[in-house]
Amino acid sequence: MKKTAVLVAGSWGTALASVLADNGHEVVLWTRHPEQVHEINALHTNSRYLKDAVLSGNIHATLSLEEAVRGAAAVVLAAPSSGMREVAGNMQPFLSPHTLVIHAAKGFEADSLKRMTSVIAEELPQQNPDRIVVLSGPSHAEEVIVKCPTTIVVAAKQLEAAEAAQDLFMSPYFRVYTNPDVVGVEVSGALKNIIALGAGMSDGLQFGDNAKAALMTRGLAEIARLGVALEANPLTFAGLSGFGDLVVTCTSRHSRNWRAGYMLGQGKPLAVVLEEMGMVVEGVKTTRAAYEMSKHHQVRMPITQVLYQVLFEGKEPKRGVEDLMGRVRTHEIEEIAQEAAGKWLG
Template structure:
């Protein structure tokens, strides 16, 4: 009996961690990269040193620079490309993707130029795939811990429940627990927007503002995420779940988080360009801040934390001045009513 096959596009830290989950689930995994040296390192040394330090990779994982080879016979295809290049990767994959494959993406961000969600980008490029069957994977899940098989719980969401259940079956195991959710929009928006608040949490820590400030930032940040997410069509309860509160907590409180680390360096006075060079990997929260700032205006949603972070990142505002503007806003209620895309009112 031939082994089940899966493909992961691309070979960053999260893609490599998910490839390890699939390998533990007895899949033969082709992981695609455009970097031939990286592919050689994975195949020869069983390591992906830049992204997963010294973690030893399963012999079931093979790296390739050929998209056709990566997708050949794949039952499941995981797109884990940075948001800025997701469309390009999907376009390259489209000619070789089987209509029988379950398509999953695990990228937390918006396309920078269009502000589109990743599932929308995939549906536009993978024309043979039903948009409702594109699965979103999100939740509190540092790659560094997943690859060490630390207990992790995530959520998969799709408009078509059977697609989410297929993804659940492919990924779930003894250390990687997977729930399903029908709210793909909410799961996707929550996963993307929490990176903005993580930048703010790191910045707050870098400024030495303490736990009171960070707790307030997470709480009011969640309110912003929910306001925009519900207005875009997500369900309120999704933001109280794994892709909302869960992902927000883990990303804002851990040094594993690239967004937290970037914010921390900004809080210590380092310029953004220097921070991004030091990181050496994609910091999704920076581009997501720009996208969310535009989306807030498009949907006429109040997002004061996002607005101030945008000013710090892209308009040269001093972080202390931004905090002063947040603290000096006119008094308001904590609990408010808004109408979501369905027209049904809810409170938070």
């Protein structure tokens, strides 16, 4: 039995803790909230995030970051992207250089526009950055916690680290693939939330399946276009962390980003949407970050641009979709194929 720490005790962190506990590991789940510690330890539930799901007795919650991290063979960072730097920095004094560090966040740091592995590497100088693992893919916490079959990806520059994470999580209902393309896995995991906002908005406007299919397809091209500019492998975007995660996030009732977009499409202001959601909606901050990145790298991202205008400049959602449909004619197979061929086929 290996001691594994999971930070923090939101829906995804709790679901991942459950997978680890089912695999026989001793899991310490860290949270800042005393009432959550009491509920998890006394009742074996985390009702705010996962209703009445019963948690394993192998999961122990704590308010102490030192108790969670010290002596752990692996630490899973499931904090929102906005809190990743703080959590990683605070746990640094208690972390062994040999501890496997895995993050499961899907977003960029708002100010620096950095990916999460870069943020974590800066805060944990004692760790080999090539051994920092990202876990991503089509995986709703609400389904993982009840053991629905799920398949995800773990990526690290060092194969041994990815395989260690694979061994840690692999189970009869939780299948894990490895991938060396850290950039592609992180970029696709973050950007699909933007497209999910758009898909929800389209559904909220009652625009139908044709419009959503078009938005998802062109959205994937947009994700890949920025990913290739950041030197990701274009094949990653056709895999679980790209196409797979995009599909599940754009079509599922469990998706926070889809639900937020749906409410926007119904005419609710962003502030009201975020208040009613009551949980982090990564796609909102990611839209701002991706908009800035697209300008910096001179990458065309029309869906991201329109969503930026809706979220932060007051554009009406209906007008935004009309603007997308009325864009200048273009070819479907575009420059991304040429860029990919140049970078990956020699």
